[in-house]
Amino acid sequence: MNTPPLPEEQTADAAAPARTRSASLLPQGRFAGPIPWVIAILIALVVIAAAGGLSLRNLAENARADLAGAVTVQIVEADPEVRQTRAQAAADALGDHPLVTSVRIVPEQELVALLEPWLGSSAASEDVPIPALIDVELSRRASSSEIAQLQAALVEAAPGAKIDAQSDWLRPVYDALAALQYLALALIVLVSFATAAAVWLAARSAFANHRDTVEIIHLLGGTDEQVTSIFQRSVLRDAAFGSVVGLLLGLAAVWVLGQQFAALDSGMVGGGNLGIGDWMLIGAIPLAGVMLALVTGRITIGFALKSML
Amino acid sequence: MTDRPAEIVEFDNVGLRYGTDPEVLSDLSFTLFPGSFYFLTGASGAGKTSLLKLLYLAQRPSRGAIRMFGKDMITLPRTKLPDFRRRLGVVFQNFRLVQHLSAFDNVALPLRLAGTDETRVVKAVSDMLDWVGLSHRAHAIPATMSGGEQQRVAIARAVIARPQMLIADEPTGNVDPDMALKLLRLFEALNNRVGTTVIVATHDVHLLKKVPDSLIMRLQNGRLSDPTGALRYPPRPTPKPSPRPASKGQA
Numbered sequence: 333m334n335t336p337p338l339p340e341e342q343t344a345d346a347a348a349p350a351r352t353r354s355a356s357l358l359p360q361g362r363f364a365g366p367i368p369w370v371i372a373i374l375i376a377l378v379v380i381a382a383a384g385g386l387s388l389r390n391l392a393e394n395a396r397a398d399l400a401g402a403v404t405v406q407i408v409e410a411d412p413e414v415r416q417t418r419a420q421a422a423a424d425a426l427g428d429h430p431l432v433t434s435v436r437i438v439p440e441q442e443l444v445a446l447l448e449p450w451l452g453s454s455a456a457s458e459d460v461p462i463p464a465l466i467d468v469e470l471s472r473r474a475s476s477s478e479i480a481q482l483q484a485a486l487v488e489a490a491p492g493a494k495i496d497a498q499s500d501w502l503r504p505v506y507d508a509l510a511a512l513q514y515l516a517l518a519l520i521v522l523v524s525f526a527t528a529a530a531v532w533l534a535a536r537s538a539f540a541n542h543r544d545t546v547e548i549i550h551l552l553g554g555t556d557e558q559v560t561s562i563f564q565r566s567v568l569r570d571a572a573f574g575s576v577v578g579l580l581l582g583l584a585a586v587w588v589l590g591q592q593f594a595a596l597d598s599g600m601v602g603g604g605n606l607g608i609g610d611w612m613l614i615g616a617i618p619l620a621g622v623m624l625a626l627v628t629g630r631i632t633i634g635f636a637l638k639s640m641l
Numbered sequence: 642m643t644d645r646p647a648e649i650v651e652f653d654n655v656g657l658r659y660g661t662d663p664e665v666l667s668d669l670s671f672t673l674f675p676g677s678f679y680f681l682t683g684a685s686g687a688g689k690t691s692l693l694k695l696l697y698l699a700q701r702p703s704r705g706a707i708r709m710f711g712k713d714m715i716t717l718p719r720t721k722l723p724d725f726r727r728r729l730g731v732v733f734q735n736f737r738l739v740q741h742l743s744a745f746d747n748v749a750l751p752l753r754l755a756g757t758d759e760t761r762v763v764k765a766v767s768d769m770l771d772w773v774g775l776s777h778r779a780h781a782i783p784a785t786m787s788g789g790e791q792q793r794v795a796i797a798r799a800v801i802a803r804p805q806m807l808i809a810d811e812p813t814g815n816v817d818p819d820m821a822l823k824l825l826r827l828f829e830a831l832n833n834r835v836g837t838t839v840i841v842a843t844h845d846v847h848l849l850k851k852v853p854d855s856l857i858m859r860l861q862n863g864r865l866s867d868p869t870g871a872l873r874y875p876p877r878p879t880p881k882p883s884p885r886p887a888s889k890g891q892a
Contacts, residue, residue: 544737545739545740545741547699547737548737548739548750549750549754550722550723550726551697551698551699551726551731551737552726552727552731552750552751552754552798553723553724553726553727553729553751553754553755554723554754555720555723556720558754638719641698641699641700641701641719641722
């Protein structure tokens with residue numbers, strides 16, 4: 333054999349650790365077979381939870397906007413003529429109040445139609461006294477004292493008239509919606525932790541499988557940064573695949589659920605439609621999932637490397 | 642401490658134990674100089690591989706001080722170790738080739754880790770594989786190669802980046818006597834041409850006579866004897882010049 337054909341000595345620039353070359357130093361297979369699918373399922377759950385939470389938020393806000401600035405006046409009087417007179421007097425009294433923007437006496441036919449599903453044809457008979465109802469729109473949400481002032485103004489014009497603030501009887505509904513929103517948020521946090529845990533386990537397993545190669549790379553002068561970047565490429569590939577698949581699965585589920593709710597043909601449900609901002613937020617979930625996986629993978633590999641010389 | 646590059650390695654009262662076991666290396670104090678050729682001998686279990694692990698920075702000692710290339714290795718943060726490991730070339734006892742990489746990629750590994758331009762990598766690795774007679778096996782993975790071929794790949798990988806110090810653990814253990822002699826001549830050529838300090842661990846006493854100017858470190862039960870008187874510590878006032886004349890011992 334001849335003398336060794338050694339390369340020229342390194343220049344200062346060339347001596348900098350290469351990050352682009354490091355990708356070929358470990359097998360390029362996925363770091364754990366089922367992990368992309370686990371990430372896909374978890375991202376799908378987050379998409380569904382986020383869509384549900386945002387929809388509930390929209391629904392609650394729309395309902396609150398419609399109902400928070402309104403009250404209903406109820407006049408219970410068996411005599412139809414007296415009831416009608418008092419209803420008109422109450423409407424006149426309320427119309428003069430500065431807080432009131434509009435007053436509408438609900439027509440009796442409308443009330444009969446509302447009650448017919450429960451009372452049948454007898455709802456239209458004179459035998460069943462139906463209270464008069466007045467819908468009152470307020471310029472803003474009224475406080476308890478302002479409701480009391482309205483009540484006092486009505487007492488003189490229409491004895492026996494009673495005011496129901498719609499926001500009061502809807503409060504349990506709002507509370508239930510808020511609880512569901514918190515539940516969706518908690519679900520998102522829990523699934524995020526589960527995603528991080530899955531990536532952590534997979535990265536540790538991958539590191540253990542390739543520990544010998546990592547040791548060789550270290551002994552040949554490889555840096556922690558080079559080793560970490562190798563594993564991060566695997567994490568990025570798997571997380572990106574899982575996130576895209578998860579987004580598609582989640583969107584499909586949201587679409588199916590949306591169709592089911594739309595079939596209810598309820599005005600309240602219609603307030604839960606998702607806006608462009610909501611869809612953009614849902615679209616950002618896979619990106620957040622990839623970022624979470626990358627950060628988790630980096631921390632996991634970083635800790636594992638610190639245990640080596 | 643100030644930098645003292647004259648000595649490439651200084652061990653001062655170094656000891657090594659694994660866990661709570663007795664020390665496998667005890668009271669090692671010696672100096673290695675640039676451009677010298679050392680044999681490390683000793684019976685199996687004498688501690689040769691443990692001493693080499695300390696030299697190629699795979700292990701920290703249990704006690705004592707180690708300076709390499711003028712720097713204290715004991716207090717050096719682990720993040721600084723790659724800079725020093727790139728100055729070393731190591732032929733491991735069991736080769737430690739990366740099993741999923743081809744012979745070409747294994748030899749290219751030190752250059753790629755150091756950030757060498759890929760064009761230069763291809764040229765250098767091709768030449769090196771040709772030099773060790775493995776051009777036709779460039780794309781073979783280690784599992785399909787014989788022990789001798791793997792050993793030559795390991796040697797090519799160790800010398801490809803022009804290391805300042807070459808450490809070889811039983812590099813002739815898996816090859817026939819003719820190939821062993823050829824490999825030894827390669828080390829000599831590297832030592833003569835580039836001035837690389839070479840340390841070859843072997844229990845083959847016949848090999849020692851093949852390199853006339855070599856210095857011998859003998860390990861017995863984890864302690865070092867100095868039959869040539871060349872390892873004294875603290876180091877001699879005037880270090881040996883480096884490299885040795887290129888005309889000596891070339892293959």
